[in-house]
Amino acid sequence: MVKRPLPRNNAPMITNLNDLAALADFSLMDTLNCDPEGKATGDDHAPRQVFSGHYVPVSPTPIETPEYVAHGKSLFRELSFADSLAQSDDFVRMFSGDLTSVPEPLRRTGWACGYALSIYGTEFYQQCPFQTGNGYGDGRAISVLEAVINGQRWEMQLKGGGRTPYCRGADGRAVLRSSVREFLAQEHMHALGVPTSRSLSLYVSKTEKVRRPWYSEGSGSIDPDVLVSEHVAISTRVAPSFIRVGQLELFGRRARKNEHPKAMEELEKIVLHLIDREYDGLIDQTLPTAEKVVLLAREFRSRLTSLVANWIRVGYCQGNFNSDNCAAGGFTLDYGPFGFIDLFNPQYQPWTGGGQHFSFLNQPAAAERNFHSFCTALRPLLEAYPDSLRQLDELEGGFPQVMQAQLEKMWAAKLGLDAFDEGLFRKLATLMVHTPVDYTMFFRELSAVPDDVESLQKSFYRNLAGATNPEGLEQRWSTWLANWRSLTGSVDREVLSRQMKLVNPKYSLREWFVVPSYQQAAEGNYELLRELQGIMTQPYAEQSKDVENKYYRLKPLELFRVGGTSHYSCSS
Ligand SMILES: Nc1ncnc2c1ncn2[C@@H]1O[C@H](COP(=O)(O)OP(=O)(O)OP(=O)(O)O)[C@@H](O)[C@H]1O
Numbered sequence: 001m002v003k004r005p006l007p008r009n010n011a012p013m014i015t016n017l018n019d020l021a022a023l024a025d026f027s028l029m030d031t032l033n034c035d036p037e038g039k040a041t042g043d044d045h046a047p048r049q050v051f052s053g054h055y056v057p058v059s060p061t062p063i064e065t066p067e068y069v070a071h072g073k074s075l076f077r078e079l080s081f082a083d084s085l086a087q088s089d090d091f092v093r094m095f096s097g098d099l100t101s102v103p104e105p106l107r108r109t110g111w112a113c114g115y116a117l118s119i120y121g122t123e124f125y126q127q128c129p130f131q132t133g134n135g136y137g138d139g140r141a142i143s144v145l146e147a148v149i150n151g152q153r154w155e156m157q158l159k160g161g162g163r164t165p166y167c168r169g170a171d172g173r174a175v176l177r178s179s180v181r182e183f184l185a186q187e188h189m190h191a192l193g194v195p196t197s198r199s200l201s202l203y204v205s206k207t208e209k210v211r212r213p214w215y216s217e218g219s220g221s222i223d224p225d226v227l228v229s230e231h232v233a234i235s236t237r238v239a240p241s242f243i244r245v246g247q248l249e250l251f252g253r254r255a256r257k258n259e260h261p262k263a264m265e266e267l268e269k270i271v272l273h274l275i276d277r278e279y280d281g282l283i284d285q286t287l288p289t290a291e292k293v294v295l296l297a298r299e300f301r302s303r304l305t306s307l308v309a310n311w312i313r314v315g316y317c318q319g320n321f322n323s324d325n326c327a328a329g330g331f332t333l334d335y336g337p338f339g340f341i342d343l344f345n346p347q348y349q350p351w352t353g354g355g356q357h358f359s360f361l362n363q364p365a366a367a368e369r370n371f372h373s374f375c376t377a378l379r380p381l382l383e384a385y386p387d388s389l390r391q392l393d394e395l396e397g398g399f400p401q402v403m404q405a406q407l408e409k410m411w412a413a414k415l416g417l418d419a420f421d422e423g424l425f426r427k428l429a430t431l432m433v434h435t436p437v438d439y440t441m442f443f444r445e446l447s448a449v450p451d452d453v454e455s456l457q458k459s460f461y462r463n464l465a466g467a468t469n470p471e472g473l474e475q476r477w478s479t480w481l482a483n484w485r486s487l488t489g490s491v492d493r494e495v496l497s498r499q500m501k502l503v504n505p506k507y508s509l510r511e512w513f514v515v516p517s518y519q520q521a522a523e524g525n526y527e528l529l530r531e532l533q534g535i536m537t538q539p540y541a542e543q544s545k546d547v548e549n550k551y552y553r554l555k556p557l558e559l560f561r562v563g564g565t566s567h568y569s570c571s572s
């Protein structure tokens with residue numbers, strides 16, 4: 001008998017698709033309403049209105065001649081998946097979109113979900129080709145599996161898996177460039193300790209290409225200036241669910257407007273489903289719905305505020321924080337026009353179409369708008385319960401205070417302080433802008449608890465000597481540093497430093513590291529991508545001198561203002 005290797009948690013190792021099939025569990029999913037017009041064959045790829053139901057059955061369209069690019073090694077370990085699985089024929093086939101020969105109880109059709117859109121709290125319908133909201137949703141994301149693995153329920157979703165009824169006439173594909181970005185970012189974010197969807201696998205087609213607007217080499221253009229032909233790819237992401245605030249909104253809007261006889265029932269069902277999938281064990285199952293709704297809002301508020309504080313801690317700007325890109329489970333979702341900040345600028349926003357409302361330090365305000373959309377979606381369920389409605393209003397009204405408390409806690413931790421000091425923080429923010437500094441490097445250098453400004457200068461984009469008033473600026477830094485040191489109290493320097501280095505990462509997934517990795521990948525060379533994957537999944541570790549020289553660096557000045565590196569459009 002062949003002995004199977006045992007993973008660390010002693011659960012049996014998953015070495016082939018049959019092992020995975022044995023863990024499939026569609027029981028929760030099956031309690032939801034299927035679109036009554038949905039075809040059991042899943043052959044439903046043309047844009048159309050979907051008037052009701054929580055999901056549409058749809059089969060993915062496989063990419064031609066798939067080639068293995070990468071798999072999420074740490075997620076594989078957590079799921080007890082053998083690394084070899086990622087390159088095994090039947091696994092590659094399934095996760096490059098071909099469900100035609102999957103073993104039972106896996107299914108030959110996946111599912112796509114509709115959702116609504118609010119931008120910064122304002123409801124939108126124009127993005128829907130029918131102007132009704134019934135044609136908007138997962139246009140190229142198709143879920144293929146729900147499984148309970150090591151006691152945890154996971155949904156697996158292909159991105160770029162072909163057209164769905166929500167494709168709005170687009171091709172349903174994702175290009176290698178955007179897939180590499182999302183793949184690397186999800187793993188990096190997880191390693192940074194920030195809740196996120198996770199990366200399972202990434203396959204590229206060796207033959208199938210699509211055209212996308214993008215930037216010519218070294219372009220200084222704001223908008224894309226060329227059409228490029230790019231290889232398509234399918235990445236699979238994994239999360240407890242992919243329910244978005246926008247999804248709740250779709251059902252909330254239908255219930256509010258009484259769009260069909262089952263509208264209220266469908267809203268209640270998706271909300272209870274969200275609780276089962278994302279808040280299991282946190283909300284007493286025996287409570288009436290109205291009370292569950294209030295507890296849900298409280299819990300989501302807590303997760304969302306903590307998430308956004310964490311984004312700021314690690315220098316992440318989501319870029320497109322609409323309600324449809326805001327996971328109702330409170331984790332990071334949709335790594336589209338995101339970016340990790342280099343030079344500190346509170347208004348940093350890499351997405352050219354995004355506007356200041358989604359910029360780096362405006363993310364708490366954007367989150368508040370998404371929370372408003374979330375509460376608006378829940379409200380129809382509380383119409384007959386004035387007490388619960390009042391509690392929901394209070395939760396919504398209290399968002400800024402909770403957000404502020406999370407931010408203060410985060411800034412205090414970044415500075416190694418027990419308590420937030422407003423004066424110290426304000427002075428620092430001003431100095432960081434005036435100098436200017438590299439956000440990640442500055443906090444990491446500070447984590448060494450330096451005696452003087454000299455070592456901090458490694459993170460400065462302009463030598464102090466080159467400043468308008470060099471002595472003045474240096475003096476302000478020295479004063480600030482002395483004030484900061486006095487506030488850290490009598491904590492041992494080593495202890496303080498160790499503590500701060502757990503909060504302030506050394507390495508972050510700067511776009512100018514990612515660009516060459518997807519450019520190489522487009523040539524079939526995945527070396528750089530895998531190097532980045534290795535480095536960015538241990539962002540707090542010092543790592544080798546070589547790694548430090550290559551990846552612990554200021555962004556080269558010539559890369560500022562380069563289209564595709566410093567700013568980009570949403571084309572993906
Ligand atoms: N090539 C495409 N084909 C079909 N639909 C698309 C395509 N690109 C984007 N969409 C859809 O357009 C909408 C807006 O796109 P956005 O960039 O927010 O999402 P995304 O990156 O595709 O997906 P997600 O939010 O699932 O990560 C989404 O509903 C998405 O499904």
Ligand SMILES: [Mg+2]
Pocket residue numbers: 324325334
């Ligand atoms: Mg999206």
